[in-house]
Amino acid sequence: MALSRSGSKLLKPISPFFSSAPSILSRSISSSNDSITVETSIPFTAHNCEPPSRSVTTSAAELQSFFRDMALMRRMEIAADSLYKAKLIRGFCHLYDGQEAVAVGMEAAITRKDCIITAYRDHCTFLSRGGTLIEVFAELMGRRDGMSNGKGGSMHFYRKQGGFYGGHGIVGAQVPLGCGLAFAQKYSKDENVTFAMYGDDGMGTAEWRAAKSPAYYKRGDYVPGLKVDGMDAFAVKQACKFAKEHALKNGPIILEMDTYRYHGHSMSDPGSTYRTRDEISGVRQERDPIERIRKLLLAHEISTEAELKDIEKEVRKEVDNAIAKAKESEMPHPSELFTNVYVKGLGVEAYGADRKELRATLP
Amino acid sequence: MLRAIRHKSIHPAFCAFRAFSSAAKEMTVRDALNSALDEEMSADPKVFLMGEEVGEYQGAYKITKGLLDKYGPERVLDTPITEAGFAGIGVGAAYYGLRPVVEFMTFNFSMQAIDHIINSAAKSYYMSAGQISVPIVFRGPNGAAAGVGAQHSQCYAAWFAACPGLKVLTPYSSEDARGLLKAAIRDPDPVVFLENELLYGELFPVSAEVLDSSFCLPIGKAKIEREGKDVTITAYSKMVGYALKAADILAKEGISAEVINLRSIRPLDRSTINASVRKTNRLVTVEESFPQHGVGAEICTSVVEESFGYLDAPVERIAGADVPMPYAANLERMAVPQVEDIVRAAKRTCHRSVPLAATA
Numbered sequence: 001m002a003l004s005r006s007g008s009k010l011l012k013p014i015s016p017f018f019s020s021a022p023s024i025l026s027r028s029i030s031s032s033n034d035s036i037t038v039e040t041s042i043p044f045t046a047h048n049c050e051p052p053s054r055s056v057t058t059s060a061a062e063l064q065s066f067f068r069d070m071a072l073m074r075r076m077e078i079a080a081d082s083l084y085k086a087k088l089i090r091g092f093c094h095l096y097d098g099q100e101a102v103a104v105g106m107e108a109a110i111t112r113k114d115c116i117i118t119a120y121r122d123h124c125t126f127l128s129r130g131g132t133l134i135e136v137f138a139e140l141m142g143r144r145d146g147m148s149n150g151k152g153g154s155m156h157f158y159r160k161q162g163g164f165y166g167g168h169g170i171v172g173a174q175v176p177l178g179c180g181l182a183f184a185q186k187y188s189k190d191e192n193v194t195f196a197m198y199g200d201d202g203m204g205t206a207e208w209r210a211a212k213s214p215a216y217y218k219r220g221d222y223v224p225g226l227k228v229d230g231m232d233a234f235a236v237k238q239a240c241k242f243a244k245e246h247a248l249k250n251g252p253i254i255l256e257m258d259t260y261r262y263h264g265h266s267m268s269d270p271g272s273t274y275r276t277r278d279e280i281s282g283v284r285q286e287r288d289p290i291e292r293i294r295k296l297l298l299a300h301e302i303s304t305e306a307e308l309k310d311i312e313k314e315v316r317k318e319v320d321n322a323i324a325k326a327k328e329s330e331m332p333h334p335s336e337l338f339t340n341v342y343v344k345g346l347g348v349e350a351y352g353a354d355r356k357e358l359r360a361t362l363p
Numbered sequence: 364m365l366r367a368i369r370h371k372s373i374h375p376a377f378c379a380f381r382a383f384s385s386a387a388k389e390m391t392v393r394d395a396l397n398s399a400l401d402e403e404m405s406a407d408p409k410v411f412l413m414g415e416e417v418g419e420y421q422g423a424y425k426i427t428k429g430l431l432d433k434y435g436p437e438r439v440l441d442t443p444i445t446e447a448g449f450a451g452i453g454v455g456a457a458y459y460g461l462r463p464v465v466e467f468m469t470f471n472f473s474m475q476a477i478d479h480i481i482n483s484a485a486k487s488y489y490m491s492a493g494q495i496s497v498p499i500v501f502r503g504p505n506g507a508a509a510g511v512g513a514q515h516s517q518c519y520a521a522w523f524a525a526c527p528g529l530k531v532l533t534p535y536s537s538e539d540a541r542g543l544l545k546a547a548i549r550d551p552d553p554v555v556f557l558e559n560e561l562l563y564g565e566l567f568p569v570s571a572e573v574l575d576s577s578f579c580l581p582i583g584k585a586k587i588e589r590e591g592k593d594v595t596i597t598a599y600s601k602m603v604g605y606a607l608k609a610a611d612i613l614a615k616e617g618i619s620a621e622v623i624n625l626r627s628i629r630p631l632d633r634s635t636i637n638a639s640v641r642k643t644n645r646l647v648t649v650e651e652s653f654p655q656h657g658v659g660a661e662i663c664t665s666v667v668e669e670s671f672g673y674l675d676a677p678v679e680r681i682a683g684a685d686v687p688m689p690y691a692a693n694l695e696r697m698a699v700p701q702v703e704d705i706v707r708a709a710k711r712t713c714h715r716s717v718p719l720a721a722t723a
């Protein structure tokens with residue numbers, strides 16, 4: 001349990017909160033009266049708009065929850081790597097480690113009534129929208145306790161009640177889908193926004209092969225844009241807050257999150273044909289999102305080194321426990337082959353490979 | 364005379380056929396579709412329309428005439444020319460719980476958006492284990508028009524109907540158009556609604572029941588347009604009219620044809636088809652589309668699987684020619700089924716029961 005350091009004014013009883021919510025992410029709560037101001041790593045670069053300030057308000061509670069949440073995501077993705085190599089995860093697996101600041105910073109700026117839709121690198125986004133570790137690992141291993149009952153797999157995580165609309169395998173498809181979500185919010189007069197997330201390529205295609213013009217934040221032409229240090233959770237938080245306000249008043253805006261994934265594009269991409277090992281370790285040294293928060297926590301004397309190491313140990317245990325539980329989850333029942341094809345199946349028959357052997361009536 | 368006057372005075376969005384007291388009412392397929400859209404938009408504020416020229420232009424084929432004026436630009440949306448874009452927006456809006464009706468100017472253009480129809484719409488309910496349902500309708504003209512050439516003439520029924528998660532409907536008459544479109548809009552699953560440009564202007568009789576705003580046809584049920592006992596002819600969309608004409612010709616030659624209007628390609632009403640074949644023992648399938656891997660192939664297989672012992676002759680298949688649609692009028696005529704093709708095929712199935720003397 002994280003103990004408070006005596007004498008610190010920023011001390012707040014966070015530990016009971018953490019212990020009561022073992023396997024879901026903490027929502028950032030600014031319960032502290034003392035707000036802390038942090039500066040983003042670099043100023044924002046703007047296209048067709050005035051950039052927001054570099055000064056971001058936060059709190060001890062938020063700093064601690066950022067640390068814990070990102071550490072959890074990091075551990076989860078690394079564990080997924082091992083499970084994939086152990087052949088417990090099959091097919092595609094796209095890992096997010098390195099990019100945690102985007103998921104966590106965005107979540108801190110929005111509500112669950114705002115929508116997020118993304119591509120296939122969706123494990124951490126699912127978690128940030130209220131998903132649990134067991135749902136993640138069970139789904140990755142194709143078990144019935146996965147959030148999609150084992151029928152989706154790594155690329156098809158959804159949490160509609162948390163405003164998370166997937167989880168999409170076709171590169172770029174989620175962009176017009178996200179526009180549709182935003183359109184529906186506007187149509188329904190909800191004062192909420194949609195974040196449609198997409199990357200700069202697929203398959204690990206090198207940037208110079210994927211795009212002629214890499215100034216992505218300007219690619220919207222008349223659409224305003226902001227370039228953001230995606231390794232800085234506070235820059236992300238500030239940008240998303242700014243973007244939400246902008247979108248509600250003026251319409252779409254593009255946020256280019258300059259982020260970095262440590263793994264290759266997927267488990268079949270070594271991630272070393274288009275970059276050097278030095279580049280990767282350089283980013284780890286200079287820009288790692290978790291390290292940034294660690295430094296802030298230490299600098300503001302909110303936590304000690306030992307406390308942070310303890311949190312990392314806890315998180316590791318949580319992930320291991322979740323994996324153990326997920327492994328106990330069974331594969332879906334064979335009858336699940338035919339469920340959820342339609343909302344209204346009209347009593348029609350569906351067939352297996354040998355229709356004289358296997359048929360089902362769709363309810 | 365009366366018919367012509369009615370046409371001129373119609374503003375489809377405000378039509379009140381019930382005001383006319385005459386017994387046999389008629390309605391074009393166009394008006395049927397328009398009235399169905401109007402009624403469903405009126406009944407459910409979540410229903411909205413999207414597509415190229417559906418608003419200010421009143422619809423490329425005037426199917427959405429008057430609806431922009433009545434419901435406003437927030438519910439009738441003119442889109443830019445990007446099927447991939449607006450089909451994706453429609454599906455995303457359906458994820459959120461709205462009920463979009465997305466028009467493709469023709470289904471040839473749906474190929475630009477087919478990823479959204481299949482991967483984003485049809486499969487989402489399954490992949491999400493029931494979290495994300497997609498109550499969307501994709502509608503528009505399908506199949507051959509007249510003289511529009513190869514890129515504008517394809518029928519997509521078989522392609523879409525192959526895909527689990529989709530429902531595929533093919534109205535023929537005005538009753539079909541009204542009942543099936545209303546059912547499609549109310550259905551919680553993604554529906555591909557395949558109309559036919561050449562049918563838009565055709566008049567069909569409609570009963571008071573059909574005109575009622577609660578009228579709906581069940582999805583997945585075929586209609587026996589004409590009962591018969593010697594040969595079953597299945598058809599959908601425009602070919603139903605051709606099959607009925609063929610049945611008239613066959614009747615004069617002593618062959619009683621049962622014409623089935625499929626109405627629904629997915630789900631396919633296998634039980635009605637098989638029950639009919641068990642009665643007549645002969646089957647001719649008719650479709651306008653390319654023959655290979657088509658609707659007729661599926662129907663034939665279904666009958667072979669379920670009613671093999673009842674067949675007195677091999678199943679006959681009439682379909683579009685196995686070529687891209689040519690432009691020249693004579694070649695175009697050869698590329699689509701004609702009534703005489705259906706008659707000939709039906710006679711072939713009856714060959715064994717037609718005494719040789721009669722054919723001399």
